[in-house]
Amino acid sequence: xxxxxxxxxxxxxxxxxxxxxxxxxxxxxxxxxxxxxxxxxxxxxxxxxxxxxxxxxxxxxxxxxxxxxxxxxxxxxxxxxxxxxxxxxxxxxxxxxxxxxxxxxxxxxxxxxxxxxxxxxxxxxxxxxxxxxxxxxxxxxxxxxxxxxxxxxxxxxxxxxxxxxxxxxxxxxxxxxxxxxxxxxxxxxxxxxxxxx
Numbered sequence: 273x274x275x276x277x278x279x280x281x282x283x284x285x286x287x288x289x290x291x292x293x294x295x296x297x298x299x300x301x302x303x304x305x306x307x308x309x310x311x312x313x314x315x316x317x318x319x320x321x322x323x324x325x326x327x328x329x330x331x332x333x334x335x336x337x338x339x340x341x342x343x344x345x346x347x348x349x350x351x352x353x354x355x356x357x358x359x360x361x362x363x364x365x366x367x368x369x370x371x372x373x374x375x376x377x378x379x380x381x382x383x384x385x386x387x388x389x390x391x392x393x394x395x396x397x398x399x400x401x402x403x404x405x406x407x408x409x410x411x412x413x414x415x416x417x418x419x420x421x422x423x424x425x426x427x428x429x430x431x432x433x434x435x436x437x438x439x440x441x442x443x444x445x446x447x448x449x450x451x452x453x454x455x456x457x458x459x460x461x462x463x464x465x466x467x468x469x
Contacts, residue, residue: 321340348365356375361380362383367386370389389405393409400420404422409426415435423440426438
């Protein structure tokens with residue numbers, strides 16, 4: 273298991289409920305947690321974190337392998353594997369992780385940077401800037417309203433809507449340059465400006 277604060281890796285017994293980092297002393301929970309009301313402290317879980325419809329994560333940083341967001345988060349969220357939005361949700365301090373999924377009928381409004389490996393937007397995403405290192409897919413009912421989106425590749429299915437300035441992620445441009453394509457031409461070819469009515 274890796275410490276969410278310092279990144280140190282250590283072995284933990286399978287039946288353990290919690291542990292402390294041998295490097296920095298941080299307490300780590302190994303199970304699952306549900307937030308139904310206000311939670312003011314920081315969290316570091318190796319399991320799943322559920323923030324219910326009336327829940328609010330108010331700590332500075334919350335980390336879990338998997339996060340289901342139905343409510344709000346005032347603090348920064350890290351979903352190592354994924355962050356799945358299932359309700360009308362708001363994140364004030366931004367988030368990062370493996371995959372961002374906004375379910376059909378759900379919405380996510382973020383006040384700060386979102387940074388994920390990939391994304392699947394089946395509902396609505398509203399943010400300033402979002403970075404997806406890999407694939408970003410907007411489903412048939414999906415909608416993105418943002419200032420700027422960076423992505424590895426973008427798929428917008430029929431019916432999906434995007435209102436933002438979009439640009440391929442710099443790592444994709446570097447890979448194209450290594451393959452012999454001009455980075456300037458690639459940037460021009462993939463920069464998009466799409467608006468909805």
